[in-house]
Amino acid sequence: MELLALHRISKDKRLIYLGLSLIIVLTAIIAAAMIGFMNINATQTIAIIGNKIGLNGSDKFTANQAIVLWNYRLPRILMALIIGGGLACSGAVLQGLLRNPLVEPGLIGVSSGAALFAVLFFVLGDKLPNAEILSIYILPIVSFFGAFLVTFLVYQLSKVNGASNIAFLLLAGIAINALCTSLIGLTLYFADDDAIRNFTFWTLGNLSGASWLKTLISLILVLLPSISMLYYYKVLDALNIGEEVAKQLGANVDQTKKMLIVLCALVVGCSVAMAGIIGFVGLLIPHLVRILIGNNHSNVLVGSIITGGLALLVADTIGRVIVAPAELPIGIITALVSTPFFLWLLLKVKNQFVF
């Protein structure tokens, strides 16, 4: 596979890169907190955050600024970071696991499977008592099952003589993706007057519903599983030179596969439950990271979490302000930026595939 790889981080430089990227993330958080309909400057931003975690300085900002920043912008910023990181990380993991650089949770139907289950629950669960309160907890679980089901199904469908076939994987994934998306449309059409707005939410993604509770749920069900995928980086590195070879090296490939598929389904399922389908982050970011810092998976996964979070934060902040006071769905921005990149990638690798 003649994919580009320009640089490679040596082991001793990892901490420097990590430190640098954390500084960039912190800067981005503060910058994104400042940007928006209400003006809040950098000093005020830091003062509000400091005030909320117990430091003095309440004389520097107004109460309204504090409410907007603390109750709306900050949870939204954190969710963008978490969900972007989770999607990019699962994209990188699926690429490594299926030994296919073109895989992405959105492309092979995992996201739309999660969204379909979420929508079905949304529509059918309406009749349950306390649906509003319950849904925030149950929705991620239901979406996880949807994501898991599609991942499992696509993987099984792609198996030829025991090994996952790239062409079958993409075709089966695209077919299931189309099926799920149309079923989402169908379900919402019959359900509700608000259908069209909701359909946009599920298929193009939106972070406007962010809250601290959702942030906490995302932290547990998206960020933690993403970080725990790092545990399997050695097997992913070994899989790079073939499944049988990896087994011969002593990698527990079968168990790793099961665990990583479940973890990816969890991350993608919960991301979809929280923010709808956000496409292409899972494809664009891992490749960007692979090109920048090489293909060793310990680096790729950490790099994807950080870069994916940053990318989604930037995209969401743009979506927030570009048509203010209205908002652009985040999926429009990510797709707009990523599609040219995807096409470039396709050109790079197309000679390798015979469909």
Added chain:
Amino acid sequence: MAFIESEKSVCILIEASNISYSIKGKVLLDKVNISIPNGKIVGLAGINGAGKSTLLKVLIGQLEHYRGTVKYDQTDLKQLNITQLAGLRAVLPQEVKATFPVIAKDIIELGRMFFNEEETVKQGIINQVIEEVKANNFIHQYYDSLSGGEKQRIQLARVLSQIWLGENCRYLFLDEPISSLDIALQHEILRMLNKVKQRNIGVLIVLHDINLLLQYCDEICFLKNGEVITQDTPEIVANEKLLSNIYNFPMSIHELNGKPYLLPKSTNQFIEPKNI
């Protein structure tokens, strides 16, 4: 001391007995017996479809549903877990491709990735195997950018690092490792195996070129229709009748530099046969 060591090498080996394997009613292996002694190179040969690859897969633990027993130094293969097995045997396939581009050295390091050991120990072994396969000049290049011969040397370094050290005898399996290499590289790799076997390592090599087998192997095992025809030293298996029968093709044995050399019978007239 020498006496103890030689006695050890007699009993330490991979011993497969009565191996049968069939898939969808088709018998691929039928009551096969083969042994790979410590410190020896055993060649595995036979026509296409004779069952060489299947037997190799059984011996390395890749196929599970076979009948018969495979013993690694008295231990049943089925009792070894994936990590134990990784420390006992390594496998070099015909060709290894990397999905995502990585540095050649990273590929070598995969050989010891799944062992718990200190970084200094690991790096020591890695440096030794790099020295052994003479790959110093290109370990920092991208694997994809290397030539076929360089790639195969990197892979040899990887499998060697996996079994470089160990209390027990280790085994190296090679499946057509040189079929895409030029003649100089073929001999270079095979000569390396001659050094490798001295490290308490038993080698099994699947190879189509019968003359290379006759030249480099201590024993050769011939398969036909899923059955072992014979396993013996090159001097003994270099028998016109036997080989002609195995390959369904008339052959004649000649002598070259003291080693038996095989030629198809039809070209006999062009070559002066030596004393057989």
